[in-house]
Amino acid sequence: MKKIFIALIVSLLFVQVIPVFAISTDGAWQDWKQAQQERIGTEVGYRTAYKAYNDNKTPGNEQEAVATGKDLLNAWLDEAQTWLIWKNQQAKENPDVPTQLKNDINSDVNKNLDKIEDLRGDVENVHTLPQGVGVFIKMIASYGGLVVDVGRNTGAAWVVIGNKLLDTASDYEAKLRATAEDLDDNQQIISALDIAKSLLNSARSKVNQAEAVYKQVVTPGQPIIKFNEANGYLTQARQNLLSAQAQLFVAFNLINSK
Amino acid sequence: MKKAKKVLIILGILIFIVVVIGLVSKSSKPNAIDNQTDTDNGTLLETKAKANQKLTITRDDLNSLKDEINSLQIENLSTPTQ
Numbered sequence: 001m002k003k004i005f006i007a008l009i010v011s012l013l014f015v016q017v018i019p020v021f022a023i024s025t026d027g028a029w030q031d032w033k034q035a036q037q038e039r040i041g042t043e044v045g046y047r048t049a050y051k052a053y054n055d056n057k058t059p060g061n062e063q064e065a066v067a068t069g070k071d072l073l074n075a076w077l078d079e080a081q082t083w084l085i086w087k088n089q090q091a092k093e094n095p096d097v098p099t100q101l102k103n104d105i106n107s108d109v110n111k112n113l114d115k116i117e118d119l120r121g122d123v124e125n126v127h128t129l130p131q132g133v134g135v136f137i138k139m140i141a142s143y144g145g146l147v148v149d150v151g152r153n154t155g156a157a158w159v160v161i162g163n164k165l166l167d168t169a170s171d172y173e174a175k176l177r178a179t180a181e182d183l184d185d186n187q188q189i190i191s192a193l194d195i196a197k198s199l200l201n202s203a204r205s206k207v208n209q210a211e212a213v214y215k216q217v218v219t220p221g222q223p224i225i226k227f228n229e230a231n232g233y234l235t236q237a238r239q240n241l242l243s244a245q246a247q248l249f250v251a252f253n254l255i256n257s258k
Numbered sequence: 259m260k261k262a263k264k265v266l267i268i269l270g271i272l273i274f275i276v277v278v279i280g281l282v283s284k285s286s287k288p289n290a291i292d293n294q295t296d297t298d299n300g301t302l303l304e305t306k307a308k309a310n311q312k313l314t315i316t317r318d319d320l321n322s323l324k325d326e327i328n329s330l331q332i333e334n335l336s337t338p339t340q
Contacts, residue, residue, distance in 0.1 A: 036339070143338075151335045158332060165327055170305060172315050172323065179313045201328035227335050234332050242328045249320050 025093050028086035035082040039075035046072040049153075060130065069132045073123045073139065080143060081116050084109045087150050096161045105153045112146040148223040155214030155230050162207045162237055169244055170200055176251045196247035199240045205235035214228045 025130050046068040053061040086108040091097050119142060122135045180189040181184075210233035216226040 032338070039339075069322065080338045087336075088296055126287070147335060147337050154336070165330070168323055168326075172319065175313070175315050225336060231332050231334075238327060238330060238332065243325070245320065245324050245327060248323075252315070252317065252320060 003221070008095075013117055025086070025089045028082070028089040032079070032082035032086045033189075034090040035075070035078040039072070039079045042068065042072045056195060066129060066132060067124065069129065070123055070126055073126070073132065073135060074120065075135045076139065077116050077119055079194060080146060081113060081123075084112055084146060087154075091153070091157060094157065096164060097157050101153070101156055101160060104156075104197070108149040108153060115142045115146070115250075144203040145219055148217055148219050151223065151227050152214055152217040153249060154248070155210070155227065155234075157230065159207060159211040159214060162203075162210070162234060164203055165241060166200060166207065166237075169196075169241060169248065172248055173197055173200065173244075176248060176255065179255055180251065183255065183258055185258075189251045192251040192254065196244040200246035201248065203237040203240035203244065206233045206240065 005238045046065070047059070049064045049068040053065040088106060091102055091105045119135070119139055122138065126135055173193055177190070177193050180186045180193060182188065210230040212231035213226055213233065217223045217230070
């Protein structure tokens with residue numbers, strides 16, 4: 001009886017511990033979403049204060065507009081910071097992302113988190129509305145940089161996953177072919193496998209093209225155009241992979257019907 | 259009372275044996291039919307056995323490959339204010 005009781009307590013503790021490990025990415029995502037909600041709230045406060053200042057340009061109203069403006073700038077920084085942490089966590093917990101890429105992502109994220117800390121110092125030194133606008137413009141430039149870094153790294157992770165899927169599909173194709181070659185009257189099976197192989201080769205070429213173009217997602221340059229171009233190659237590769245998988249299924253069913 | 263308990267246990271064991279035999283004979287039935295059909299052509303049986311032995315992937319492998327391909331979501335450039 002005592003043993004059963006202890007086993008029950010241990011199982012309960014185990015069940016309690018699992019979610020603690022599971023929430024790290026979810027928790028980071030929730031932090032980002034919460035920061036987003038807070039930013040939306042501070043936006044309303046700033047707009048109200050700025051309107052009051054525009055209606056009546058007293059020093060008091062200007063100070064209120066500056067204070068709420070600083071709150072808004074900090075809220076944007078909080079939002080960007082929590083987003084970066086979530087993106088980093090997502091990569092860290094993805095078993096398909098190789099260690100080198102995880103390190104690159106971590107390094108890019110840390111570089112951008114440092115930029116955010118610098119910008120917080122700039123916000124702290126804002127005392128007038130024009131100074132606030134100056135910091136805002138600086139923030140926009142840094143914001144573009146961090147979006148581009150995350151985009152490039154996300155693309156690199158997709159390429160790794162794409163190559164892994166291609167390796168699996170190619171392995172299945174080879175195994176099915178080895179089996180089919182020992183069968184009599186195997187023309188239909190070999191034909192399906194030939195189509196699958198050709199589609200896999202095409203997909204491999206598209207993934208390679210996507211990889212080369214994702215590397216060009218940098219500033220200065222045309223990061224958004226390059227990101228969309230690479231996405232296009234990867235989408236074609238994905239479609240080829242799905243068609244190849246369908247042909248592998250055809251071959252599998254034909255082998256089983258023999 | 260003790261005798262009734264004994265009878266119940268023996269009855270339980272007998273039911274268990276009957277169920278197990280039933281299940282085993284049911285699962286082996288299709289193979290028996292297959293074998294009967296295949297014995298009409300010894301070469302076919304040999305080829306099929308050879309093919310099945312070599313076929314190291316399953317329907318589940320192919321299905322999970324499809325799921326993994328579908329789960330690769332290629333999205334637009336993401337931003338903190340999405």
